[in-house]
Amino acid sequence: MGKTFSEKILGLKAGKEVVAGEVVTVAPDYILSHDNASAIIQEFKKFGIKDVRAPEKIVIVLDHIVPAADEKYAQNHKIIREFVAEQKIPNFFDINCGVCHQVFSERGFALPGKLIVGSDSHTPSYGAFGAFSAGIGRTEAASVWATDEIWLRVPETIRIEIDGRLPRGVYAKDVILKIIGDGGSDIADYKAVEFAGKAAKKFSLASRFVLANMSAEMGAKNGYFEPDEETLAWLKGRARATFEVIKSDPDAEYKSILNYDISDLAPQLACPHTVDNVKPVTEVEGKKFHQGVIGTCTNGRLEDLEVAAKIFKGKKVHPGVRVLVLPASWEVYREALKKGTLAVLAEAGCVILNPGCGPCLGAHEGILAPGEIALSTSNRNFKGRMGSRDSEIYLASPATVAASSLAGKITDPRKYT
Amino acid sequence: MNKGKVWKYGDDVNTDVIFPGKYTYNLMEPAEMARHALEDLDPSFAKNVKSGDVIVAGKNFGCGSSREQAAASLKYAGVQAVVAKSFARIYFRNAINLGLPVLQCPEAVDNVNTGDEMEIDFARGEIKTGKGVYKFPPLPDSVIGILEAGGLIEYTKKKLEETRK
Numbered sequence: 323m324g325k326t327f328s329e330k331i332l333g334l335k336a337g338k339e340v341v342a343g344e345v346v347t348v349a350p351d352y353i354l355s356h357d358n359a360s361a362i363i364q365e366f367k368k369f370g371i372k373d374v375r376a377p378e379k380i381v382i383v384l385d386h387i388v389p390a391a392d393e394k395y396a397q398n399h400k401i402i403r404e405f406v407a408e409q410k411i412p413n414f415f416d417i418n419c420g421v422c423h424q425v426f427s428e429r430g431f432a433l434p435g436k437l438i439v440g441s442d443s444h445t446p447s448y449g450a451f452g453a454f455s456a457g458i459g460r461t462e463a464a465s466v467w468a469t470d471e472i473w474l475r476v477p478e479t480i481r482i483e484i485d486g487r488l489p490r491g492v493y494a495k496d497v498i499l500k501i502i503g504d505g506g507s508d509i510a511d512y513k514a515v516e517f518a519g520k521a522a523k524k525f526s527l528a529s530r531f532v533l534a535n536m537s538a539e540m541g542a543k544n545g546y547f548e549p550d551e552e553t554l555a556w557l558k559g560r561a562r563a564t565f566e567v568i569k570s571d572p573d574a575e576y577k578s579i580l581n582y583d584i585s586d587l588a589p590q591l592a593c594p595h596t597v598d599n600v601k602p603v604t605e606v607e608g609k610k611f612h613q614g615v616i617g618t619c620t621n622g623r624l625e626d627l628e629v630a631a632k633i634f635k636g637k638k639v640h641p642g643v644r645v646l647v648l649p650a651s652w653e654v655y656r657e658a659l660k661k662g663t664l665a666v667l668a669e670a671g672c673v674i675l676n677p678g679c680g681p682c683l684g685a686h687e688g689i690l691a692p693g694e695i696a697l698s699t700s701n702r703n704f705k706g707r708m709g710s711r712d713s714e715i716y717l718a719s720p721a722t723v724a725a726s727s728l729a730g731k732i733t734d735p736r737k738y739t
Numbered sequence: 740m741n742k743g744k745v746w747k748y749g750d751d752v753n754t755d756v757i758f759p760g761k762y763t764y765n766l767m768e769p770a771e772m773a774r775h776a777l778e779d780l781d782p783s784f785a786k787n788v789k790s791g792d793v794i795v796a797g798k799n800f801g802c803g804s805s806r807e808q809a810a811a812s813l814k815y816a817g818v819q820a821v822v823a824k825s826f827a828r829i830y831f832r833n834a835i836n837l838g839l840p841v842l843q844c845p846e847a848v849d850n851v852n853t854g855d856e857m858e859i860d861f862a863r864g865e866i867k868t869g870k871g872v873y874k875f876p877p878l879p880d881s882v883i884g885i886l887e888a889g890g891l892i893e894y895t896k897k898k899l900e901e902t903r904k
Contacts, residue, residue, distance in 0.1 A: 345879065346882075347882045357764055358763070358764070358806075360764075361764075361767070363806075364767070365892060368892050368896070369895060369896055369899060370896065370899075371899060375746075383810055386764065387764060394764070395764060395765065398764055402779055422840070441805060442805055443803065443804050443805040443829055445805075451870065457805045457829050458805065458829065458832065459806075459807040459810075459829060459832060459833035459836060460805075460807045461807060461837060461890070462832060462833070462835045462836050462891060464892075464895075465836075465891050465892075465895045467852060468899060469894055469895060469898065469899065473881050475879075475881075488881055500779075507751055507799060507802055508751070508798060508799035508803060508827070508829050509804065511799060511825065511826075511827060511828055512828045519743040532813055541799065541802060541827055541828060543828055556897065596751060596753075598751075639760070668745060683760035683761075683763070683804075684755075684760045684761045685760060685763075685764065689761075702755070702804075704753045704755035704756060704803060705754065705755065705779050705780075706755060706779040707755045707759075709761075711759075711778075711779040
């Protein structure tokens with residue numbers, strides 16, 4: 323019997339043959355953290371040791387509340403900068419870089435066959451490049467800093483075969499929302515999700531990122547796309563280390579296989595207050611909202627901004643709506659600036675924010691008041707996430723948010739594309 | 740063996756309603772964190788919870804963010820355990836790592852209501868209520884050591900000391 327990607331990589335790291343269900347103790351290749359590094363430092367200090375075990379494996383990106391919104395956040399950032407200097411952590415990315423998942427990928431850490439843990443729930447994003455990456459908590463991250471090891475259960479794998487061709491006005495975000503809506507928010511709890519099929523293979527890396535990123539919303543431990551020529555071409559000049567492509571065997575054993583043909587898929591919307599409360603946009607059309615959000619680690623790459631800009635070009639945001647744009651990183655920002663994409667968005671009346679997590683987790687830069695409704699390209703719509711517990715969040719593709727922001731109400735983007 | 744009062748909730752209780760994101764980087768003190776536990780799900784909880792109380796919930800408890808405060812705030816509020824039909828993966832790890840027992844026992848969940856008394860016998864793997872006794876499966880070996888040490892910090896500390904000897 324063949325093995326899945328997850329069984330192979332965890333076996334390789336553990337130095338033995340393993341099958342799903344086993345627990346292994348392994349040394350990760352990288353440990354990511356962000357602003358919560360200050361909390362990790364606080365935990366690390368309780369161990370009574372002076373130095374982290376492997377400073378070169380630690381990657382820290384400031385992104386959650388950047389620039390610091392108040393004195394407490396500023397103090398957090400200061401604690402992190404001082405610790406980075408003291409411990410000689412080489413891979414530190416300050417407030418001028420972007421959202422950790424995008425920065426981690428752009429800077430060549432997200433590599434095929436690498437084992438990555440991160441103190442953020444959207445760490446599974448790096449499966450877009452064929453890495454094994456899973457989210458952990460801050461105490462656990464502190465322990466990995468101290469010991470350079472972690473226990474992981476080898477997950478069973480759900481394979482999702484995506485075939486057909488994306489219709490006009492429908493995007494990767496619609497595909498993953500449809501899958502989450504069908505399966506529910508715990509369909510992949512404790513499991514790996516492998517995205518395969520002819521359509522999935524044709525997805526750009528930015529689109530693969532959307533699916534791997536949102537596999538967290540199905541409860542997945544990690545998401546995975548088999549690396550191909552496009553992956554290798556993108557990594558050229560970016561990869562920080564040598565790497566080995568690891569693939570599932572053709573006769574690997576899957577927990578289940580789901581099949582999707584996306585040829586007739588319509589734009590999708592996750593309605594309040596759970597990501598699996600998914601409906602076609604057409605069923606909610608006409609619903610008024612107050613704030614559009616385009617960007618974040620889920621949908622803030624150049625291809626996303628370009629889709630939005632194409633819809634906004636020469637038009638104005640509806641007076642009843644405010645639109646926030648957050649490029650996923652400063653690399654994306656600079657590219658979009660050079661290409662004129664940001665100019666189109668700004669001329670349409672969008673507010674271009676600095677790359678970062680911004681309002682996605684409700685800490686700053688666009689908090690919702692009671693009774694307000696947001697339509698966002700981000701990945702979570704939990705009650706109160708973007709501000710007041712009496713506000714609501716709908717999740718959609720950049721095209722749906724752009725089209726709806728012109729109309730002032732939730733609108734099918736196929737009318738605009 | 741500890742007795743406590745049950746606080747029962749539904750399926751998919753997520754990390755944002757357990758501990759809102761706006762507090763995750765500016766509330767660090769245990770007492771402060773406890774004051775905001777379950778704020779966006781049940782505003783009456785933090786005011787009325789007593790030490791030893793038990794949270795009972797449906798499937799996928801703790802889904803969403805990796806924020807550890809979603810486990811820490813409950814522990815600091817005095818919650819002795821969370822009993823659910825199932826747990827989201829990161830939440831499960833975080834709770835164990837902080838020494839907050841998380842027990843999977845669908846039968847018990849179906850048979851209790853808010854306000855009922857519940858007794859948990861960890862050694863026997865039993866949950867007792869006025870209506871019956873329900874068995875829960877033992878936790879995996881890999882996590883028992885961490886719980887027994889009182890959480891991952893103590894567990895790792897011991898491990899580091901052993902390697903130094």
